[in-house]
Amino acid sequence: MKTEAPFDRSNPPGFDVPKDHAYDGIQEFDNPLPRWWLGTFAITVVFAIFYWMWLHSLPNGPLSFPTYGEEQAAYDLKMLANAVDPATVVAASKDPATVTRGKALYTERCASCHAPEGQGQVGPNLTDKFWIHGGDVKSIYMTVAGGYPKLGMPEWRTVLEDNQLVDVVAFVLSIRNTEKAGKAPQGESYSGE
Ligand code: HEC
Structure with a gap:
């Protein structure tokens, strides 16, 4: 039972x-x-x-392929910038021939947004002491080479040759701190080099 x-x-x-x-x-x-x-x-x-x-189904998830692409691009940019010696670019910014070449590139490619004298228009004033993305040589080089496409600054490493990047950055350095009246300062003050 x-x-x-x-x-x-x-x-x-x-x-x-x-x-x-x-x-x-x-x-x-x-x-x-x-x-x-x-x-x-x-x-x-x-x-x-x-x-x-x-x-x-929502647009904000970091999918692996785009994330990998972005990380790869950031790494490539860092490698590109590491290959450039800041002292060489500073020296280039004092070399009249380089600055002339850089100015020609600037007039052709950059003046439409940053104004002919670099005093700023759509893009920030490049002649003041204030920088959104850093005013040291490497930061400026990274900004120009990699751009901030989402913020309206194009990426130039896909358009310009490496030596042209150096030329145009040398030109930007040559007008840095020349204080042209133009767009109001943006970003942090930088006074190095
Ligand atoms: C289509 C318009 C446009 C063109 C063309 C352009 N820029 Fe810009 N640039 C911008 C904008 C907008 C910003 C600011 C982005 C932000 O809000 O962070 C910027 C930012 C910058 C900065 C960073 C400034 C800071 O305060 O940190 C530098 C340096 C710069 N540009 C250099 C150049 C150079 C050199 C060229 C040409 C090779 C160029 N730009 C062409 C729109 C442009």
């Missing part, structure tokens, strides 16, 4: 019921999964749904 055992909390019914087989002396039990395990599993399922929506 089947008798109803009193409920034992430490050993609820369904626990420790051996299956009718054993292999190599190992006995299998058919216990329910622990509650904490099932709970965690349910949370991962719910998380996965929202994570999927965040990545694929």
Whole structure:
């Protein structure tokens, strides 16, 4: 006759019921999964749904390919800038032939936004002491080479040759701190080099 055992909390019914087989002396039990395990599993399922929506149906998820592309581009830019010796560019900015070449490039490519004398228009004033993205040689070089396309400053490394980048940055250095009246200062004051 089947008798109803009193409920034992430490050993609820369904626990420790051996299956009718054993292999190599190992006995299998058919216990329910622990509650904490099932709970965690349910949370991962719910998380996965929202994570999927965040990545694929809302526009703000960082997908791996674009993120990789951006990181690669940032790394390439850093390598490009590291290959340039700031002292050489500073010296170039005092070399009249380089500055003339840089000015020609500037007039052709940059004056439409930064005004003919660099006093600023759409783009910031390049003749004051204030810089949004840094006023040291490397920062200016990175700004010009890599641009800030989302902020309206084009990327020039895909348009200009490496030596042309140096020429135009040398020109920017030659007009830095010449204080032409123009667009109001933007960014932080820089007075180095
Ligand atoms: C289509 C317009 C446009 C053109 C063309 C352009 N710029 Fe810019 N530039 C901008 C804008 C807009 C910004 C400011 C971005 C921001 O808000 O951070 C900027 C920022 C800069 C800065 C950083 C200034 C700072 O305060 O940190 C430098 C340096 C610069 N440009 C140099 C150049 C040079 C050199 C060229 C030509 C090779 C050029 N720009 C061509 C629009 C332009």
